[in-house]
Amino acid sequence: MSNTPGGEGVPTPVSVKTGEEGSDLERNKSDQPVPYTGLVDEKEFGHVRRGLKARHVQFIAIGGIIGTGLFVGSGAALVRAGPLSILLAYSIVGTVVYSLMLAIGEMTTWLPIPGGLTVYANRYLGPSWGFAMGWNYCFGAAMTVCAEVSAAILLIEYWTDDVNKAVWIVIILAVIFLLNIFVVEGYGEAEFIFASVKIITIIGLLFLSVILCVGGGPNKDRIGFRYWAFAQLDFDELDKGLGEVSSLLSFVYLKAEALFCSSALWDAHFELVAQRLYLLFRCCSVYVNTIQEKTRRHEGLSRPRCFAFGGSEVICVAASETLNPRRNIPKAVRRTFWRVLIFYVFGVLSIGVLVPYNDKGLTTALDNGATGAAASPWVAAIVNAGIDVLPSIINAVILTSAWSCGNSFMYAASRNLYALAITGHAPKIFAKCSKRGIPYFAVVAVLLATTVSFLLMSEKSSVVFDWFLNITTVSSLFNWLTLFLATIRFRKGYLAQGVTREDLPFRSPLMPYAAYYGCGMVSIFIVISGFDIFFPGKFSAREFFAKYVGVLLFVAPFVFYKIWKRDSLTPLATMDIWTGKEEVDIYERENPPPEPKNTWEKIWFAIA
Numbered sequence: 001m002s003n004t005p006g007g008e009g010v011p012t013p014v015s016v017k018t019g020e021e022g023s024d025l026e027r028n029k030s031d032q033p034v035p036y037t038g039l040v041d042e043k044e045f046g047h048v049r050r051g052l053k054a055r056h057v058q059f060i061a062i063g064g065i066i067g068t069g070l071f072v073g074s075g076a077a078l079v080r081a082g083p084l085s086i087l088l089a090y091s092i093v094g095t096v097v098y099s100l101m102l103a104i105g106e107m108t109t110w111l112p113i114p115g116g117l118t119v120y121a122n123r124y125l126g127p128s129w130g131f132a133m134g135w136n137y138c139f140g141a142a143m144t145v146c147a148e149v150s151a152a153i154l155l156i157e158y159w160t161d162d163v164n165k166a167v168w169i170v171i172i173l174a175v176i177f178l179l180n181i182f183v184v185e186g187y188g189e190a191e192f193i194f195a196s197v198k199i200i201t202i203i204g205l206l207f208l209s210v211i212l213c214v215g216g217g218p219n220k221d222r223i224g225f226r227y228w229a230f231a232q233l234d235f236d237e238l239d240k241g242l243g244e245v246s247s248l249l250s251f252v253y254l255k256a257e258a259l260f261c262s263s264a265l266w267d268a269h270f271e272l273v274a275q276r277l278y279l280l281f282r283c284c285s286v287y288v289n290t291i292q293e294k295t296r297r298h299e300g301l302s303r304p305r306c307f308a309f310g311g312s313e314v315i316c317v318a319a320s321e322t323l324n325p326r327r328n329i330p331k332a333v334r335r336t337f338w339r340v341l342i343f344y345v346f347g348v349l350s351i352g353v354l355v356p357y358n359d360k361g362l363t364t365a366l367d368n369g370a371t372g373a374a375a376s377p378w379v380a381a382i383v384n385a386g387i388d389v390l391p392s393i394i395n396a397v398i399l400t401s402a403w404s405c406g407n408s409f410m411y412a413a414s415r416n417l418y419a420l421a422i423t424g425h426a427p428k429i430f431a432k433c434s435k436r437g438i439p440y441f442a443v444v445a446v447l448l449a450t451t452v453s454f455l456l457m458s459e460k461s462s463v464v465f466d467w468f469l470n471i472t473t474v475s476s477l478f479n480w481l482t483l484f485l486a487t488i489r490f491r492k493g494y495l496a497q498g499v500t501r502e503d504l505p506f507r508s509p510l511m512p513y514a515a516y517y518g519c520g521m522v523s524i525f526i527v528i529s530g531f532d533i534f535f536p537g538k539f540s541a542r543e544f545f546a547k548y549v550g551v552l553l554f555v556a557p558f559v560f561y562k563i564w565k566r567d568s569l570t571p572l573a574t575m576d577i578w579t580g581k582e583e584v585d586i587y588e589r590e591n592p593p594p595e596p597k598n599t600w601e602k603i604w605f606a607i608a
Helices: 054-065 068-081 083-110 116-124 127-156 165-181 184-213 235-255 263-291 325-334 336-354 360-367 377-384 390-422 440-457 461-496 513-528 541-565 581-590 599-607
Strands: none
Touching (some): 054 184, 068 083, 068 336, 068 360, 083 116, 083 336, 083 513, 116 127, 116 390, 127 165, 127 390, 127 440, 127 541, 165 184, 165 390, 184 336, 184 377, 325 336, 325 581, 336 377, 390 440, 461 513, 461 541
8 A cells, every 4th residue: 555645645546346246335337436425325325524723623623622510510510529520520520532533533533434433333343233223322322412401591690580481492404504504604603603612612711710710810829739628428328328438348258258358357347448438439520521411400400411521432424524634633632631631631620629529609500500610610709709700701602512513413414314224224315415515304303302402391291302412421421332343343354454553644652552441441441330229228219210211222223224124243254344445545646635825824824
């Protein structure tokens, strides 16, 4: 293999499967490859088109990282576990997200084709994996749109609750739908604007944190690290928690005494073991909350469950609609490390420094189910410093964040439904694209699914809605697990077919180790997502089902397809890593990315 001159390191293919029976790469009369459209006829159904620019991709990646969880949900995590635990939790989960981006970055830049992540699972693992992940991702993304609608309504109620919720639901969904139904550039421009607002806000809050920390606020209070005291847990809750863990350890000990140690040794260290294990469990619970952050209103209405790091993979979903994907996707992937570090790690560090875990204003707001910015740790810090103007501004920014997440997940859900259609796992009608490259039937189908948001109108129905959110929590982790496994299989497949790492358009020295690390960590997250129900006296069939029903959302379609089609793991020698690649190779050669012409453009290109 050799790299083409001026092609940004894009390798020419070793061999390309064309014209073979069963191949879904077609050619037109001029012998030029047409865009990959899977198992559907491109002339009849159309195809998506490339319209997302470099700045769109970079800001979509940033927008996917910064969600309402950082602004609001981090407050509940701080109260629950203290500043050190949330810093460790966000940092560790951040390494998993970075590993995920490196993993899917290699697959995506090799084949930035329609269907993206679902197609990769279908090709590299097997049809049953693609079927399960596609429907799991589609349903989970649609339900996340509903969650963000719920978030937006609560944020609006920070200012007024005089307007019927149904009105806000219609307005919010209508705007999201209109941004997704006409041209992909509409989605890109919206995310560019939303992400710009979030970036400016977060950077401003980080600078404000430094100023308040050194006593630059109106109250002249030098906070320093006074809130980082060791004893961060409420003693009553700690005693209760230690009692639960002690009961659990006693049960385990009585069942397996011979496997551990002598009774004397156990009695001497029992209390210490219980303390350490309880603190570990508390920290583990924050790890899961970092991915899924949830609070409840005082009345019982479910507040939004937002994935703090969820949505970071959307840039890879959008790869087939991105201009110069082999230049723009790697840039976005490489910068994931800095986004996680600056926005999340520095963000939660600032929160832990400025706000005590038992801050009266924050804990009261959470206990009373306060809406919007009232439950934000940033607002708690601002109010404590004596600044009166910013809370409403912060609430407006959080509202744009919720709208942005809803926009992204509407896009992701529709494109995964499109992917299911072109791989034969959903009705072909969802593969139908407009002349502007929008799978409009898929977008409409997702919109109809998001009308579940109207369950917010009923107090009793909101419980059902909360169950939908419970389902999507663990199921989203299965998406990550599938992508890590697909990456591992992709690496083995291309090596078996004579492709070397040097031939990849994008590669990382951390691969494949990052994929194995991410695979292990996500497996742990799935296991501990509902660990607290196993404490003695807390287990019930209902609670167990509520905590782990998300497993069924992935496993059920997977097993169903396995039994129905009796497929097996895709052999490495016949793994399809070629179909659609030739079209991308030619596109990249004929459409080189623009070069900066002056200093301003050099600065802008470095940013976007």
